[in-house]
Amino acid sequence: MDVVTAEEMRALDRETIERLGIPAIALMENAGRAIAEEVIALCRRRGAGDAGYGAGGGSADGGTRSYGAGAAGSADGGTRSYGVGAAGGAGGGLRSYKAGAAGGVAGGSGDGGTSSYGAGVAGGLESADAEGRGLGAWAAGGGPAIQPRGFSVSADSALTLAAAGAEHWLVLAGKGNNGGDGLAAARHLREAGIAVTLVYAAAPESLAGEAALQRDAAAAMGIPAVVYGRDAVDLAACSGIIDALLGTGSAGAPRGAYAELIAAANASGNPIVSADIPSGLDADTGETHEPCIHAAVTVCLAFLKRGLLQYPGAGAAGHVVVRSIGIPAALARESGVRVSLLTPEVLRTRLQVDVSRRRSPEGHKGTYGHVLLAAGSLRMSGAGLLSARAALRAGCGLVTWALPDKLLPYVIGCAPELMLAPVAGSDGEWHAGTAAEVLRLSGSRDCVAIGPGLGRFEGDTEWLRRLWEETDSPLVIDADALNILADADYSAWSRRHPVILTPHPGEMARLAGISTAGVQRDRIGLALSYAAAHGVILVLKGAHTVIATPEGQAYVNITGHPGMGTGGAGDVLTGIISGLLAQGLDAAQAAAFGVYLHGLAGEHAARKRDNPAALIAGDIIEAL
Numbered sequence: 147m148d149v150v151t152a153e154e155m156r157a158l159d160r161e162t163i164e165r166l167g168i169p170a171i172a173l174m175e176n177a178g179r180a181i182a183e184e185v186i187a188l189c190r191r192r193g194a195g196d197a198g199y200g201a202g203g204g205s206a207d208g209g210t211r212s213y214g215a216g217a218a219g220s221a222d223g224g225t226r227s228y229g230v231g232a233a234g235g236a237g238g239g240l241r242s243y244k245a246g247a248a249g250g251v252a253g254g255s256g257d258g259g260t261s262s263y264g265a266g267v268a269g270g271l272e273s274a275d276a277e278g279r280g281l282g283a284w285a286a287g288g289g290p291a292i293q294p295r296g297f298s299v300s301a302d303s304a305l306t307l308a309a310a311g312a313e314h315w316l317v318l319a320g321k322g323n324n325g326g327d328g329l330a331a332a333r334h335l336r337e338a339g340i341a342v343t344l345v346y347a348a349a350p351e352s353l354a355g356e357a358a359l360q361r362d363a364a365a366a367m368g369i370p371a372v373v374y375g376r377d378a379v380d381l382a383a384c385s386g387i388i389d390a391l392l393g394t395g396s397a398g399a400p401r402g403a404y405a406e407l408i409a410a411a412n413a414s415g416n417p418i419v420s421a422d423i424p425s426g427l428d429a430d431t432g433e434t435h436e437p438c439i440h441a442a443v444t445v446c447l448a449f450l451k452r453g454l455l456q457y458p459g460a461g462a463a464g465h466v467v468v469r470s471i472g473i474p475a476a477l478a479r480e481s482g483v484r485v486s487l488l489t490p491e492v493l494r495t496r497l498q499v500d501v502s503r504r505r506s507p508e509g510h511k512g513t514y515g516h517v518l519l520a521a522g523s524l525r526m527s528g529a530g531l532l533s534a535r536a537a538l539r540a541g542c543g544l545v546t547w548a549l550p551d552k553l554l555p556y557v558i559g560c561a562p563e564l565m566l567a568p569v570a571g572s573d574g575e576w577h578a579g580t581a582a583e584v585l586r587l588s589g590s591r592d593c594v595a596i597g598p599g600l601g602r603f604e605g606d607t608e609w610l611r612r613l614w615e616e617t618d619s620p621l622v623i624d625a626d627a628l629n630i631l632a633d634a635d636y637s638a639w640s641r642r643h644p645v646i647l648t649p650h651p652g653e654m655a656r657l658a659g660i661s662t663a664g665v666q667r668d669r670i671g672l673a674l675s676y677a678a679a680h681g682v683i684l685v686l687k688g689a690h691t692v693i694a695t696p697e698g699q700a701y702v703n704i705t706g707h708p709g710m711g712t713g714g715a716g717d718v719l720t721g722i723i724s725g726l727l728a729q730g731l732d733a734a735q736a737a738a739f740g741v742y743l744h745g746l747a748g749e750h751a752a753r754k755r756d757n758p759a760a761l762i763a764g765d766i767i768e769a770l
């Protein structure tokens with residue numbers, strides 16, 4: 147799934163309209179219909195008592211974000227799900243997101259999907275038709291067992307709602323194309339029997355182009371309209387709100403009536419469905435201006451916007467569903483879009499990773515590579531142990547842990563699968579003279595990981611420079627090794643093999659020479675520019691870790707759990723990435739797949755606890 151900036155989105159719009167000849171009004175119609183379908187899907191979920199998307203957004207499982215794709219896609223209260231295919235949506239009951247040959251990308255009709263046949267290639271679908279009947283009404287067990295019963299007809303069920311009479315939605319319309327999308331949605335809701343009132347943020351006469359056409363069509367259908375500031379408006383007196391105030395054409399903090407409507411919508415307690423992005427959000431950076439809509443659902447049009455993946459914007463967007471509006475998906479790649487959501491499909495098709503982690507029947511420990519880890523000190527022995535154990539669990543054949551010799555008695559037996567290589571330290575710490583010994587050990591290793599629990603020591607810059615320049619395999623640099631780099635001017639250091647840097651935001655701030663808040667302001671943009679400028683693979687850790695390559699590609703990961711904010715989780719990631727590198731994955735593959743697996747294991751580990759706050763780094767290793 148491609149992730150775009152507002153500028154890239156505008157270029158893709160232009161390309162579609164001007165080169166392909168698809169009229170702008172057609173795109174807007176598709177956008178309006180998609181928004182209406184998602185509103186109806188939300189009404190159905192609410193009718194069914196699913197509190198997953200209440201007012202104020204947020205997912206039901208305490209933080210796992212969900213992104214759906216396809217028609218009427220919806221996720222099940224926080225479980226991440228990816229739907230693909232003609233009628234593919236992330237169905238209400240799909241839980242097939244495990245990395246695996248068929249995992250995570252099974253298509254199926256979402257609740258309220260358009261077809262009784264055709265969808266449902268995956269087992270376990272719990273989709274329902276317009277009347278709320280599960281597919282099981284026709285075929286026990288669902289899935290491909292559904293048989294046509296002679297002649298039958300199905301209707302446009304995604305745009306019908308049995309309990310429409312109980313609903314009254316307000317459509318907050320700005321004067322740009324985002325407002326036009328909302329006005330088109332209003333007509334479809336009205337068709338579904340839902341009461342709708344338009345609330346214009348600006349005088350309706352100020353709308354132009356396609357938005358003006360939508361205004362006139364809505365008026366011709368007799369949809370009631372009020373103008374904010376001229377007519378009385380009570381945003382609490384409704385059952386839901388469509389936010390079509392500001393989209394990708396907005397700049398800066400919302401002004402005037404826009405700001406007042408956003409604040410009132412948030413205060414109303416009603417669920418808000420945002421068109422394209424929550425109004426008040428910076429579509430690129432994820433910065434939330436004051437005020438910013440807090441959506442229950444964001445119906446993102448055509449391509450995922452970077453701002454919806456980056457916090458705090460990701461927190462304001464609620465459940466994000468990306469809907470096709472007629473812009474060919476291939477255009478994004480063709481026009482050089484460089485950022486992707488890290489899904490199992492992207493891992494398989496773009497990164498060519500064997501996500502099944504298949505083992506060869508003839509394989510032996512030599513088949514799966516050998517990691518050398520230079521890590522640990524007396525004060526921080528656990529970091530090295532965590533990295534080493536994680537590398538083994540990631541599937542590599544052998545791990546040698548180089549450590550200061552004074553540490554040896556304390557770690558012998560802690561992990562019997564490990565090989566320990568004591569180097570002559572000074573009082574349990576590293577010293578500059580150990581570089582030659584580490585280099586010697588690295589000679590027959592498939593990758594070298596440096597940093598967890600390393601500490602700082604005199605001459606550490608020269609020590610790291612030698613390893614950087616002379617090791618003959620890919621390097622993973624973490625923790626204190628990153629701090630050594632931050633204090634050095636390493637741009638002149640030469641390097642023949644790839645380097646992966648794995649900073650958390652604080653370490654990234656030191657590397658880039660900016661504040662941590664500056665790092666978090668636009669993580670995707672920073673990761674892309676840093677990786678390109680320094681010729682490294684950058685893994686910028688944190689919620690929605692970004693993996694950027696020197697060639698200018700970036701991947702944004704959404705596996706993971708808030709419970710993973712615990713000491714040692716980063717050391718585990720370093721081990722996983724190293725373990726994958728040793729098995730022959732290239733640096734981009736190992737970094738991306740490692741981050742993905744780390745998050746997935748964190749989710750599994752969190753689920754095993756009564757309370758995810760109890761999660762510790764070792765649990766992530768055990769869940770791999």
Ligand SMILES: NC(=O)C1=CN([C@@H]2O[C@H](COP(=O)(O)OP(=O)(O)OC[C@H]3O[C@@H](n4cnc5c(N)ncnc54)[C@H](OP(=O)(O)O)[C@@H]3O)[C@@H](O)[C@H]2O)[C@@H](O)CC1
Binds near residue numbers: 422
């Ligand atoms: N193009 C297409 O083909 C398609 C586009 N699509 C849709 O269009 C959206 C982009 O539409 P857009 O470019 O018209 O911009 P939009 O977000 O509606 O806002 C512009 C208006 O907001 C105003 N404004 C700006 N900042 C402001 C502020 N801080 N506070 C207050 N007002 C502010 C600004 O007013 P001005 O400052 O110029 O007076 C202007 O009137 C996109 O997100 C998607 O939803 C889809 O239908 C697919 C096809």
Ligand SMILES: [K+]
Binds near residue numbers: 392
């Ligand atoms: K909006």
